[in-house]
Amino acid sequence: MSRSQRVAATVTAADPGYDQARRIWNERFDCRPLAVLYPADVAEVAGAVRAARDDGVPFRIRSGGHNVEGFSVLDDGYVIDLSRLTGVTVDDDRTRGTVAAGTLLGDVYSGLWAAGVTIPAGVCPDIRIGGHVLGGGVGMLVRSRGMLVDSLVGLTMVDADGEVLEVNDDTHPDLMWACRGGGGGNFGVATSYTFHTRPIGDVTLVTAAWNFDNAITALDRWQHWAVEVDQRVNARFSLFSPGTGGGRMAVLFEGTSAEWESLARPLFEQCPPAEHTVRETAYINSVGQFSQRVPSIRAKFVPALAAGPLDAEALKILERHHRAAPDGVKTSFYGLGGAVLGADLAKRSAFAHRDALFCVEYLGHWHGAEHDAEQLGWLAGIRDELRPFMTGGAYVNSPDRDLTDWLHAYYGASLPRLMEVKRRYDPEDVFRFEQSIPVSLSPAAARAAGLTEAVVADLGARGLLTS
Numbered sequence: 001m002s003r004s005q006r007v008a009a010t011v012t013a014a015d016p017g018y019d020q021a022r023r024i025w026n027e028r029f030d031c032r033p034l035a036v037l038y039p040a041d042v043a044e045v046a047g048a049v050r051a052a053r054d055d056g057v058p059f060r061i062r063s064g065g066h067n068v069e070g071f072s073v074l075d076d077g078y079v080i081d082l083s084r085l086t087g088v089t090v091d092d093d094r095t096r097g098t099v100a101a102g103t104l105l106g107d108v109y110s111g112l113w114a115a116g117v118t119i120p121a122g123v124c125p126d127i128r129i130g131g132h133v134l135g136g137g138v139g140m141l142v143r144s145r146g147m148l149v150d151s152l153v154g155l156t157m158v159d160a161d162g163e164v165l166e167v168n169d170d171t172h173p174d175l176m177w178a179c180r181g182g183g184g185g186n187f188g189v190a191t192s193y194t195f196h197t198r199p200i201g202d203v204t205l206v207t208a209a210w211n212f213d214n215a216i217t218a219l220d221r222w223q224h225w226a227v228e229v230d231q232r233v234n235a236r237f238s239l240f241s242p243g244t245g246g247g248r249m250a251v252l253f254e255g256t257s258a259e260w261e262s263l264a265r266p267l268f269e270q271c272p273p274a275e276h277t278v279r280e281t282a283y284i285n286s287v288g289q290f291s292q293r294v295p296s297i298r299a300k301f302v303p304a305l306a307a308g309p310l311d312a313e314a315l316k317i318l319e320r321h322h323r324a325a326p327d328g329v330k331t332s333f334y335g336l337g338g339a340v341l342g343a344d345l346a347k348r349s350a351f352a353h354r355d356a357l358f359c360v361e362y363l364g365h366w367h368g369a370e371h372d373a374e375q376l377g378w379l380a381g382i383r384d385e386l387r388p389f390m391t392g393g394a395y396v397n398s399p400d401r402d403l404t405d406w407l408h409a410y411y412g413a414s415l416p417r418l419m420e421v422k423r424r425y426d427p428e429d430v431f432r433f434e435q436s437i438p439v440s441l442s443p444a445a446a447r448a449a450g451l452t453e454a455v456v457a458d459l460g461a462r463g464l465l466t467s
């Protein structure tokens, strides 16, 4: 490795910690990098980027290693791992918090809670914030407080030349826009994020479960209720296999349990759950309640978005697939709308799916490569059959290597501007991975990517199509 840079702690195949260092959360991706670099500060991050470029070695950025399609690791390259950059600070007036990129989400929540504030980030405390923010950030405050990028006011980023940029709406407005939804790994290495923070205190946590035979009816009622109900209700519905449960709802309500009872009545009266819990508690006690914590596993998450409630035909397809589902799979619906909507927010961010009312994921978790075919086959089957009922969009934080139209699915009409930002800040395409934003596209590639005519015309007008 180049000696010209300040050297980050490095683990190679010759070191005893290599097998631990090369691993990521999803065991399906078993890569052997040349080296894993652990910078301890921003200068070492810059040194690591320059070293990779001096050495002519491809590299990936990794914070928590939870990218489900393994984009934060590679064979025969460097992994720049941000996990040593940790910490949370809150300004005296408690309206802003700054978080180092390697901080675990659980530590972000507790650091902010100590000041009585929070941000609307995701549900898994073991994700690190570094790779989570840039794609959008959807969690159990999404409907009441918006997506995480809607609270993002600035970040520190190391660019492709190893320069340190302070990015905000004044200094680098286009890059700031792109960092609100453009996805991790595309433009530079984020070393810290600054968020607008807001006070939070007690909340009401709710769970409800229906047995499998009632689960589709419950989901049907739920999806209509979830788009209408008070915006302070943040709700998720998950459908399992008959062997592992039926339907389960989780709610974080920013109100009291007494208020909840009346809001829930229209849902529960029509379709009473078999089990139901309601608990008013300090917000911090909700952290970790909405995700199962597994250190590592084989997994695939297949993303989709629904414009509104699914019709009877789609629900029948969903039920048929789940009746035959292997253990370990589920379909989850996060209610959006509410604070996610807003013309201003759409202008301020690259996130292209504000109109979707449900963020849908078909998820598989399993142990042992011998189950890959069964799990992956089930996920592909349900995705393909339900595709006509979805928007065609996909949430980039849950990427899918099997999508051929991923540029269209992740970015929609935001793609041309994102490519322009990519070309400006990373013209040599140094930050490149299997599904990174390209600096240009051939007309044939644009067609193959399923881009709309309007997007292709916009690419042409911006000079982003090759001849």
Ligand SMILES: Cc1cc2nc3c(=O)[nH]c(=O)nc-3n(C[C@H](O)[C@H](O)[C@H](O)COP(=O)(O)OP(=O)(O)OC[C@H]3O[C@@H](n4cnc5c(N)ncnc54)[C@H](O)[C@@H]3O)c2cc1C
Pocket: 025, 060, 061, 062, 063, 064, 065, 066, 067, 068, 071, 072, 082, 101, 121, 122, 123, 124, 126, 127, 128, 129, 130, 131, 132, 133, 134, 136, 137, 138, 139, 183, 184, 185, 186, 188, 189, 190, 191, 291, 397, 398
């Ligand atoms: C169990 C689990 C639960 C999840 N729950 C949620 C959820 O509730 N809500 C939600 O919105 N998403 C959720 N996700 C998706 C999650 O947001 C993404 O997986 C996220 O990218 C993980 O961040 P990471 O740093 O752990 O991952 P990594 O794999 O380290 O990084 C993810 C991507 O971002 C890039 N990247 C990493 N660090 C940086 C950085 N510092 N600067 C620039 N690029 C970087 C990587 O190269 C990679 O492409 C979940 C994923 C898992 C596996």
